[in-house]
Amino acid sequence: MASISGDDGADIDIVIPTRDRPAQLATTLEALRNQSCDRLRVIVVDDGGRTRAENLVPNQLRRSMPIRFIRNEESIGPGGSRNRGAEASGAPYIVFMDDDCIADRDLIARHRAALMAGGPTVSLGPILSPPGQRLPVWTHWDADRLGREYRRLATGESQPGWRHVYTGNVGLRRDDFVAVGGFDTRFARQEDVELGRRLARYGCRFTFDPAAIVWHDSDRTLRGWLRIPVYSAHFDVLMDQLVPDSRLWEVHDELTARHWALRATRPLVRMPLAQRTAVGAAVGAGCLLHAARLDRAALAAFSLVWDLTYNQALADATLPGVRQGSSL
Template sequence: MADIQGSAHDTELDVVIATRDRPARKLDACLDALRQQTFPRFGVILVDDGGRDPLAPRIGTARPGRRPLPIRVVRNEESKGPGASRNQGVALSDAPYVLFIDDDCVSRPELVARHRAALTRAAGPAVSLGPILAPPRRRLPPWTHWDADRLGREYARLARGESTPAWTHCYTGNLAVRRADFLAVGGFDERLARQEDIELGFRLSRLGCRFSFDPAAVVWHDSDRTLRSWTRIAALSARFDVLIDQLVPDAHRLASVREGLGRRHWLLRLARRLCRPAVARRCAVAGAIAVGCLLHALHVDRPSLAAFSLVWDLEYTRALEEATGAPAPR
């Protein structure tokens, strides 16, 4: 373990970041934004999870005019996975509060202060959530635009009070907890390679944690996900929903998923019925991607987003049916 830019001990909050082969410019942007935080008494624990090159030698010093940032870097020679890496980071912390962000997220200067304030004023076990938004004035690829739009609309509902913060909103891109509560539930389930944050959120809710959402505790997510990886994530999400349902039956994950699928737009549900044959589904997915990309290039955004909703729905429900042996709601 290497300590860089000063000691990270005696802090009130530690920011835990798991990283693996993230381009230097993105990780540097993430750390530079943390150097600009208005709250001074925090540290950063950076877990290098089996990256090709050790991170410690290339973590830069603070730019002129910015205070040094206490960073501890720990390296795994072989990847342990995101959940295990974050657990490892929390184990190194002795701060009362822990904030998780992703290594491609850029935080607003008040992020740490607002999460700390939410946790310190809570009367009991608490979780503080903030929005993960698309970078301002950036034209994202259409598939990551779809991700950002979906999240943005849910965050808007939370900000207006139309939706209640809950364990289903727990994303490690912007999530703060009391370290004692995190340890009390056993941390992240290291068997899960996806949705380990949502599953952790359920166990925190079972502990009695109250969830709060602060629309001003913002990080901007500059995703570089490819189209191929995005389409794979839909299927992976379905398989991990099934796994979570098996590992934590009282979460009733599949029942909630099926209820949500049954409430989706009638055109999506019609498409599921029409695309039951594998060849029809493959043609529909390929066609929707092509149309969605073209419409996005022409700045016709709402139909483009609808096309990618169709792609996600068909890929997700296909994997769900394969994993469960039961048809998706139609």
């Protein structure tokens, strides 16, 4: 990847892909303008939006901080867009963020401190929902799952690793990113986790700072959320095809370690029609329970939705060792 150095003296570049989300992008940039550290630059990659991103950002905001805009005339996806941003970086360190993430004031300073400690390093921080909001139940399910994992990371119960690499909040050395080849654009989703896998194989250490926070105000729809477990299953299959030691036995172990009620339900809905019926019923029940403020039961219903959808997609993709009708 070629380096294009700027004249602003930045030692850390924040790369943000975007596409036709002016309000979210402006809020994201405003938070970066108010960081506690300096010597940073923002690289915004407009992924073929209807209107050029630089024309959507208020002039006052553009004048108050170093921002470089790059435009893809046609969409190349988030992975390809982040690669273009990294190619334009002249800084030794890169932080990847999404255009709907709001950085805590000390976010960049904390990533910089972790990366300057030396050696191949990937710096991770939590992606949290803004406090005080009543979220849709599927977004609440995501936030609850992530929140529990972040607590385990903060207490040392879990160790940070490649499966915790999310492009909403991750920092790394540009040289390490270049050395592993950047994002693999064959992955339409979970390209960040796949990158994390190659960074781990390269020898990077992973650090987690619970105070390196971004706030994620997700606007994901239920329909969009229901596609995620399908993408996750296809990701695991593609990883098996591309990575010789992708350790898919970990998928088997994770499935067999899930709650007994989930494991007991799977054999009852092996046929596709039964699976779709069960998923639809669980979605409806979860939404009603959430409306009634019975959040624990609502989250359990959406755990069932995720589990059944993922397992069906995994079986359809004929992952070796996990076939249609498997007892997983």
